[in-house]
Amino acid sequence: MIAQSDSIDRATFHDFTVPYLKNIAGIRAIEWAPYIPHAKRNSHETQLRQEGFDWYHIRRPNTQRNAFEPTPDKPFYLPIQYIEPSPLNKLVLGYDLSTSPERLQIIQESHTTCKMAVSSPLRLLQNGPGTRSILISKTVQSADTLQGVVLGVYNVPKLVNTILEEELECLDFFLFDHTAGQAPIYNSQSPDTLLPITEVVDTEWPAPDTLYIQNRTWLIYGIPKADFFDYSFPLEAYGFSAVAILITLMLMGILILQEISNSRLGKKVAQRTQQLHRANN
Numbered sequence: 678m679i680a681q682s683d684s685i686d687r688a689t690f691h692d693f694t695v696p697y698l699k700n701i702a703g704i705r706a707i708e709w710a711p712y713i714p715h716a717k718r719n720s721h722e723t724q725l726r727q728e729g730f731d732w733y734h735i736r737r738p739n740t741q742r743n744a745f746e747p748t749p750d751k752p753f754y755l756p757i758q759y760i761e762p763s764p765l766n767k768l769v770l771g772y773d774l775s776t777s778p779e780r781l782q783i784i785q786e787s788h789t790t791c792k793m794a795v796s797s798p799l800r801l802l803q804n805g806p807g808t809r810s811i812l813i814s815k816t817v818q819s820a821d822t823l824q825g826v827v828l829g830v831y832n833v834p835k836l837v838n839t840i841l842e843e844e845l846e847c848l849d850f851f852l853f854d855h856t857a858g859q860a861p862i863y864n865s866q867s868p869d870t871l872l873p874i875t876e877v878v879d880t881e882w883p884a885p886d887t888l889y890i891q892n893r894t895w896l897i898y899g900i901p902k903a904d905f906f907d908y909s910f911p912l913e914a915y916g917f918s919a920v921a922i923l924i925t926l927m928l929m930g931i932l933i934l935q936e937i938s939n940s941r942l943g944k945k946v947a948q949r950t951q952q953l954h955r956a957n958n
Contacts, residue, residue, distance in 0.1 A: 691763070703839060707828070707829050708830070712754075712823045712826075715751065725771070730767075735747065735748045735754045735756045736756075736771045755774040756773050779797065783812060788818060791816075791818070795893045798854055809861075809862050812828055813831065814826055845865055849900045849901075850863065850898070852897055852898075853898075854893060856893045882900060885898045886899070
């Protein structure tokens, strides 16, 4: 939709994102960041202020102050212009994605390949302690000219918990990004403490499954929980099991007796039939 439009407004972007945010598990936000050359920076910032964001600047994060500050002059910018859900507007609107090496890398990969690109696991503002998100980038371009980028933000714990809700009751699930040096993405044993693969994986575990996602390779370990096998049955459970076995044996006995009776009856019918034939002759 964005690639086919000369321009897009905030309402249209909202309508475009609603189905994705509603139906895709784990997705936290969808963003649009246009490519802004330095010559158009002032007009871009003026346009956003006229929309009602009077505080708007193209910004970059200041980690020391834990806040945003205006991005210094540079050849181009990729500021977030639209984001859904909209309550995140004031939090990240104007954030210049090109000032983040991790984000710029996947944007460049997407631009070069003309395909989606997936980031390594990242610690974002939306994450709780120890949890990670991934970003999926798709650039919009005309020939080789970059027009902007659509970015999807996925919360990995929510994604895994939604897909494997029932399985996680009896399964320890671990996810690592092999492309990023086996960086941990998800750990069902301690979701708030992501440990390196060397501290998690047991040498006796079977080889992991491999999942290829665009430009990345993930390693997946699904290990049955110990208490799934070591479950201690209470005395009542053994009593019910014994009763169930007895009932099963009784039913089997009844079926066997019925089969014997049917066999005997069949023989008698055959004998009577032969007698009738002889009498008829």
